[in-house]
Amino acid sequence: SQTIHQWPATLVQPVGSPLSLECTVEGTSNPNLYWYRQAAGRGLQLLFYSVGIGQISSEVPQNLSASRPQDRQFILSSKKLLLSDSGFYLCAWGRISYNSPLHFGNGTRLTVT
Amino acid sequence: DAKTTQPNSMESNEEEPVHLPCNHSTISGTDYIHWYRQLPSQGPEYVIHGLTSNVNNRMASLAIAEDRKSSTLILHRATLRDAAVYYCILRSGGSNYKLTFGKGTLLTVNP
8 A cells, every 4th residue: 555654743943944855655656746735724835846856846836945856755855945925735655547547745834943 | 536525523422313415416427425534633534435226234235316416414313423524526537546524524423
């Protein structure tokens, strides 16, 4: 069966510090991978998606970047965090078919202080 | 992406059925209707999806209007663990790669 792992579960970082969140998927190959963010009390915002190694699409301009160095690994990064980067970050995987669901990880709660 | 409209919040009593509505008047012929739910402090969880016919699974039922401009997610017997935000999403052929989440419906289940 397929599983998705995200870590860490919680993170407190000072403004201006770097960020690296990692997501890995097991039990499947060539998945589509996604990073979403949910600010407190708000809906989910798609940040990045990837359909293959090295292929990253950005949905909104921001202080963050994403990379996919391996087929089942997706990394979210920032060189210098802003207060507005605080939120709940979710990784998800899915298939290209619009008949198939997305599967989400348990998320990382990031607080920038 | 075609838009969906859901009530901001709904309330239900435990062990009673719950009908969560969703309007999608601009749906196209190839759009699948997906439902997800998000429990507090967790990632969204897939519930069910359908195209034209009503669908049932172990979690819920999905009733799709004949003109496909609306759908209803049915929880047959609500439990306290069903308290969550429920999202109705159209997944279109033009944007296979992503799901766009709206604000959803916050379901409160009273004991």
